[in-house]
Amino acid sequence: MTKTKFILYILFFLGVIQLNAQPAKELIQVIVSPDHADWTYETGEKAVFTISVLRNSVPLDGIEVNFRIQPEKMDGWEEGTVKLKDGKVTLKAIKFNEPGFLRCHASVEIDGKTYSSYSTAGFSPKEIQPTTTLPDDFKEFWDKGKEELAKIPVNPVLTLMPERCTAKADVYQVCIDNIEGKIYGILCKPKAEGKYPAILHVPGAGVAPVDGDITGAENGFVTFQIGIHGIPVDLDPKLYTSLRYGALNNYWTANMDDKDHYYYRRVYLGCVRAVDFIETLDCFDGENIGVTGASQGGALSIITAGLDKRIDYLAAFVPALCDLTGFLHGRAGGWPQMFRDDFTNKPEKVETSKYYDAVNFARFIKAPGWYSWGYNDNVCPPSSTFSAYNVIHAKKELHVFQETRHWTFPEQRELRDEWLYSQLKNSDGK
Template identity: 30%
Template sequence: MPLTDLTLAECLALRPDLDEPADLDAFWDRTLRTARAADGTPRFTPVDTGLTQITTYDVAVPGFAGEPVRGWLHLPAGAEGPLGCVVEFLGYGRGRGLPHEQVLWANAGHAHLVMDTRGQGWSTAGGDTPDTVSLNGDVPGFLTRGVDSPDHHYYRRVYTDAVRFVEAARAHPAVDPDRVVVTGHSQGGGISLAVAGLVPGLAGVMPDTPFLCDIRRGALIAGAPPYTEIAEYLSLHRDRTETVLTTLSYVDAALLAARATAPSLFSIAMMDDICPPSTCFAAYHRYGGAKDLRVYEFNGHEGGGGHHRREQLAWVRELFAAPRTTPVPPPRTTPDSPETPPEKRPVHAA
């Protein structure tokens, strides 16, 4: 599996100049205020999974437009006191699956809230949340759904769902609201970066080989879907390039990541042809908070796999054990400059 993008040295030196909409903050402020004003409260219904050491709840959280978004909440059985919580967003095409399938974080002693992804779940694990907005692009997939306008775009709804899931986690009596981490692989990694930029006061962020970062470049160089959906769409609609790329800039996780303040642990794979490493590094370099990085030089989109789960487990354990010394910052209203603070730790190649 050869390199399909820049070398590691080139990626470490990369500082892309991304096109940011002037009203990006206002757009998301309006979107989230509207969602919070919708009716509905989160529901948590106990589920018998047959597991004796994990207590699981079937979750429904009011997301975009108040529409119920499904998920699972896993808690260590018999745990006392508010727990640190890992909120997980899923990869492209994945749904929440069956309730016993994802219990790693609860087995580690943490609360674990898994969000279903609206309209997805047609590969590897079933989903239970329909996307009620029937805006389809001219190619299969989700990147071109509603691509004529930021207000209509599919990921506006998904990011809003994700923010509402974090808010539901913070409000749950079993969760310590000051110890909430967001994570995800691929699409889930991009969602976690977007949430980090939209929700102040998170304890941490763990994006793995994140999708939805520097989307314009991804559409130009990725050799495999989902970014190829954009190229395929624009090959049919040659006169819509700027409209499409402008719409996608409102959901570009590399732009939203610049607003984040929580500490982060990134993973990036140098032979990834699905989320090219240069696009992931665009988000890493622009990330607004403290950041740590694991690079997997000879892996594709699978990244570090179980080796990286081990890194994450140790990172979260240390994070949740540390006393909180800084207050939750207020919401940001202006973006950072393109230059991010120096990395707090050295890059680790694996």
């Protein structure tokens, strides 16, 4: 890769990591605050929302605010216009009588521009149960897939990427054989001789290059970050854009009417194949593997841990693909929120989804897990993520950062790294 191409690659990569970036601050701040500090209520309670509008950190007064109160991603319950008095206005919602989430939106128009925000009250979220169901042959279906995968040699091909290597870490592009086609990824390993724990990084949704976790390698881990589409992960950024809006557009619905050929089958088994590859490495300690990711990657972390007992720890941000059938039962379903129209609301597609819903893999997790999301996530709604979390019986801990949407604070990522690094380095090699 030429220096110019590498710079373009980095610029493209920075453009697609929006999940990790907080939104830019606007001149006018609309603030919506529930009256419980943790934004959490019991079912049957009434949430009270306070709306204020700031300019230069000073509350504005006497301006009109449009509001809407609704269950997340569903039709509104109440809406109207109110006027700020003494810099704020208070709205009391009607009772919320079942576990779930209620969202208050507020918007103002100032100098011809609209500013808006929202906050979300949770009602007994740890009592939320999934709407999807577990097929009787779920385990048999995936055992058969893993048996088919096991017959295919890993055939790893490693290509050193000297332009990415550092004083402490070597970096390679890796190609391995998968159930259908290839899996590509970036392997980073410490330069110093030794045996190290491993971290598998699984990707968020979309079509993008892969940078590799060099920092993890410099901290004493073998790291393997994969793509899922069977294409090299260091190509011209323009190619990924073309694929994203062309051949791979809406890949998450490809062949969804056939569980044996649905797009995600090779993806999920590809994650198992990535673990196979890690186990071939001389620098791997042979015992300790963690998996982590966000959004689609959060789902793949849960799915990989549910599929593969070799995973010892998982850390998942804002997992997608959870409780996909939620919209068919009057509440928010997980990304990609497919069951909202006539194209996807077909019995065969709904049935296929049950074999690929992260909830049904969560039921089989044995590894300790670290999880984190926010109540304001409008991509992976918290009703869906709690649906998965609540069926996990393994040791688990949840870190809720209520105001986050589909992004994370630096503090969240620091907590994840501290937990995962500590677990892997202090493991008793179970």
